[in-house]
Structures are given as structure tokens and as C-alpha cells.
Amino acid sequence: MVYKTFYKKTVKLLGKHVEFTPHPRSLDGANAPNAIELNRLGFSDVNTALANTIEALENIPAKENPHKDLMREIVGIREEITTMKEELRSEQQQIAEKAAEKSTLALNTQMTLLKRQLATTIQALDMTRACSSAIESNMDTTN
Numbered sequence: 001m002v003y004k005t006f007y008k009k010t011v012k013l014l015g016k017h018v019e020f021t022p023h024p025r026s027l028d029g030a031n032a033p034n035a036i037e038l039n040r041l042g043f044s045d046v047n048t049a050l051a052n053t054i055e056a057l058e059n060i061p062a063k064e065n066p067h068k069d070l071m072r073e074i075v076g077i078r079e080e081i082t083t084m085k086e087e088l089r090s091e092q093q094q095i096a097e098k099a100a101e102k103s104t105l106a107l108n109t110q111m112t113l114l115k116r117q118l119a120t121t122i123q124a125l126d127m128t129r130a131c132s133s134a135i136e137s138n139m140d141t142t143n
Contacts (some may be wrong), residue, residue, distance in 0.1 A: 010019045
């Protein structure tokens with residue numbers, strides 16, 4: 001009744017003018033289902049469809065204690081969140097371990113290369129000293 005009273009009318013609400021128009025796919029809207037579609041859904045016409053829908057909504061059985069059901073759902077959601085957090089922590093730990101292994105491998109490779117370079121440098125220095133001492137022993141230093 002309220003819908004039919006304000007349908008396609010402009011009403012002032014909270015200082016603004018509001019026009020009540022149906023949703024395009026509603027039974028009164030521009031893209032409303034045709035008579036064949038309504039019959040397929042089990043309605044003889046628009047008014048029957050509206051009345052049957054309202055009646056069905058009014059006759060939905062009430063739950064005994066919706067608070068308990070809501071609390072069960074909340075507990076279930078919390079358990080899911082806890083499980084997801086644990087899975088994330090496990091994945092993060094695995095990722096960190098893999099990154100540490102890669103880093104350790106890279107550092108070991110760099111250390112090996114540095115050792116080789118150092119050994120080569122030390123050999124070159126030793127050879128230079130040996131050559132310079134041989135040259136110095138052959139030099140005349142009597143001046």
C-alpha cells in the first residue's frame with residue numbers, strides 16, 4: 001500500500017525531493033517480466049506475484065534463538081581466521097627459510113670467489129718479492 005501510494009510521486013524527505021520509482025527489473029518497472037515469464041514462475045499476474053511474495057516473506061519461520069546461531073557463526077568465522085593466520089605464518093616461515101638458504105648460498109659463493117682472488121693476489125706478491133730480491137742481490141750498491 002505504501003509503495004502504491006508513493007509510486008511515481010515526489011516526496012520531500014530530509015529537505016530533499018525524492019521520487020519513488022521502481023527498479024527496472026521489478027514487477028512494475030520498465031523491464032518487468034512478461035505474462036509468460038510470470039506464468040512460468042507460478043504467478044498469474046503482477047498483483048498475485050506481489051501478494052504471494054509478501055505472504056512468503058511474512059510466513060518465513062522464525063528461528064528459536066537467532067543470537068545462538070549468530071554466535072555459532074561468529075565462533076566459526078573466528079576459527080577460520082585463526083586457521084588462516086596459522087597457514088600464513090607457516091607460509092611466511094617457509095618463504096623466509098628459502099630466502100635465507102638462497103642468501104647463504106650467494107654469500108658462500110662470494111666468499112669462495114674472494115678466497116680465490118686473495119690467494120691469487122698473495123701468489124703474485126710472493127713472486128714479485130722473489131724477483132725483486134734476486135735483482136737486488138745482483139745490483140752493485142757500493143756507492
